[in-house]
């Protein structure tokens with residue numbers, strides 16, 4: 001059964017908005033714009049139909065949609081990988097901009113969508129699809145790339161980067177959330193095997209993943225990381241199930257249970273688990289900042305269009321200051337944060353050791369928190385602008401209204417460095 005009301009037409013984006021056109025924005029360099037423009041063409045040609053179908057499935061009540069969604073999501077990652085858009089760690093020589101900048105630009109576009117000059121229409125983004133890309137392409141690939149030996153690289157990294165196999169990174173547990181030092185999952189050595197016992201929570205892609213970078217406690221009490229080949233989710237003594245979240249409807253956030261699961265010791269990554277985990281966190285936070293800014297852009301497209309189309313008391317809504325002011329304020333803030341985002345991304349691309357700098361980690365975390373809160377605020381302003389429609393799935397689905405609510409926590413924003421410490425760089 002389709003839950004849409006025939007009286008509510010689809011909310012149309014009715015025009016190009018200069019302030020939201022990244023290709024028209026002096027913050028980006030010519031090379032960055034060229035990359036973005038190519039990605040936009042790819043998105044319109046290869047992803048638009050998939051993203052639209054994912055949205056349409058949300059309107060069906062009383063029908064199983066999870067399997068259909070699973071197939072689309074897995075296919076999207078393969079399409080992204082064909083063009084090196086899933087993980088950006090390889091093929092650097094083919095591009096004039098660095099890996100981290102590319103990663104951020106893809107996230108911006110995939111969440112924000114864009115006004116297509118080819119077809120004169122808005123192509124919508126989807127934050128939950130981007131979360132799947134980030135979990136597989138960055139949270140899994142970057143630490144594995146950092147520590148894998150040749151055997152591990154061939155067997156577990158290449159299939160993800162080059163062929164778009166689904167992957168995940170499993171840090172969070174029921175007790176160890178922000179405080180990853182408290183990880184309890186046991187990785188016990190037994191001959192040439194590692195026996196995994198414990199549970200993980202909120203793992204993006206967990207129930208779709210072919211490979212998982214699993215963090216746990218070794219016999220010597222230290223944290224380690226091991227690659228789990230889930231054997232197409234059929235691995236013995238391993239179970240995965242979905243955590244239903246109120247946004248992020250295509251991200252397959254999961255709960256994992258390892259109950260005496262046997263893993264080959266050859267899959268253990270060398271070095272300290274915490275060091276491996278932290279190796280990707282700065283880039284993760286930066287990409288999530290790009291996602292949040294993309295999402296804000298998408299919400300602004302919708303708020304602006306609705307305010308122009310809807311009339312009450314013989315005036316269009318945009319003629320009321322209470323409606324118009326938040327839209328323009330949010331547009332200004334997006335631009336300030338875009339500038340910080342691209343400066344950090346370019347600096348890290350220039351000097352890779354900055355990824356390991358505590359001050360950079362802190363600044364980028366401040367940016368992540370502020371941009372996610374801006375995405376949250378933009379959703380709130382859009383929600384108010386839409387009146388009663390904001391309560392219907394018909395409009396929530398179309399614009400991913402609740403995605404930003406998940407990302408206040410999603411993606412490990414609070415590990416180790418205190419919220420207040422990092423935020424000081426962005427005091428307004």
Ligand SMILES: Cc1cc2nc3c(=O)[nH]c(=O)nc-3n(C[C@H](O)[C@H](O)[C@H](O)COP(=O)(O)OP(=O)(O)OC[C@H]3O[C@@H](n4cnc5c(N)ncnc54)[C@H](O)[C@@H]3O)c2cc1C
Pocket residue numbers: 135139168169170171172174175176177178179201202203204205245248253406407409410411412413414415416417418419420
């Ligand atoms: C959509 C989504 C996707 C996710 N994907 C993954 C994934 O792929 N892999 C993975 O491992 N995890 C994932 N997570 C989990 C995420 O990393 C955790 O939710 C996050 O680390 C917070 O942990 P927690 O939920 O246990 O909150 P808690 O740690 O219980 O924190 C509760 C509150 O206390 C605050 N707090 C805690 N410590 C401090 C401190 N020192 N200073 C100031 N405030 C503090 C927190 O900010 C928060 O507001 C995902 C979460 C979501 C929502």
